[in-house]
Amino acid sequence: MAYNFYGLSRDIPAEIKRQVRQRDGFGCVICGLGIIQYEHVDPEFKDARQHDPNAIALLCPHCHAKVTTRMWSKDRVKQAMQSPRCRQVGYARDFFDFVNGHPSLQFGGMLLHNCTTPIEVGGRPLFQVKPPEIQGESFLFSGLFTDSKGAVSLQIKDNEWRANAASWDVEIKGPTITVREAHRTVHLVLTVAQPNTIVVEKLDMTLGGLRFEANGNFLGVTFPNGGRSEFTSCIADGAAVGMSF
Ligand SMILES: [Zn+2]
Structure with missing residues (x-):
């Protein structure tokens, strides 16, 4: 009806x-x-x-x-x-699932395959992957996203994600989570692409003095001294630490 x-x-x-x-x-x-x-x-x-x-x-x-x-x-x-x-x-929650192998992270223009710590910042893991505790169960993915002001917007602990209830808007459509920090200001678009990839399609994130900006197949990282690195279609495969800032 x-x-x-x-x-x-x-x-x-x-x-x-x-x-x-x-x-x-x-x-x-x-x-x-x-x-x-x-x-x-x-x-x-x-x-x-x-x-x-x-x-x-x-x-x-x-x-x-x-x-x-x-x-x-x-x-x-x-x-x-x-x-x-x-x-x-203080948060809305649900779970990711990675039974089909080691989860990959597509972080804008950087694809991180089979990395225990896909990205670390200041010597501490920003994202981390643990093998399943029992064979056949899901790999465990952890990490966090902050908004352009540095406030935590989405936290993932052993596959459980928690979206901050204080964000301006969190919208979930199909396998996609969109977080806005103000009207018409998207700070994160994250999609789960089966079988086992987390795709960060859009990001504007400040953490530890660094600014991460992702858009499609592009990643820009601005450093506290004003320096900047850009990544397009880059791949790290099988490294203990995929990217370190
Ligand atoms: Zn319910």
């Missing part, structure tokens, strides 16, 4: 969706998972005359199904909307 009895389209306008995401901290109001759907809580969609952000909540597919089948009451959701889970803990 594309429209309800009152002629309201099922498509929620992008601006309303963003308001709901910002209020709920980018994850399910009940459990905090970052893979979400938009649910008209009260009134339900069939009775709604407008897309009122105050009547819409973020729910993950799991919690959404429990509410739709009435295993959980609407009051459960309304209560959670008063104090969304991601606002309580």
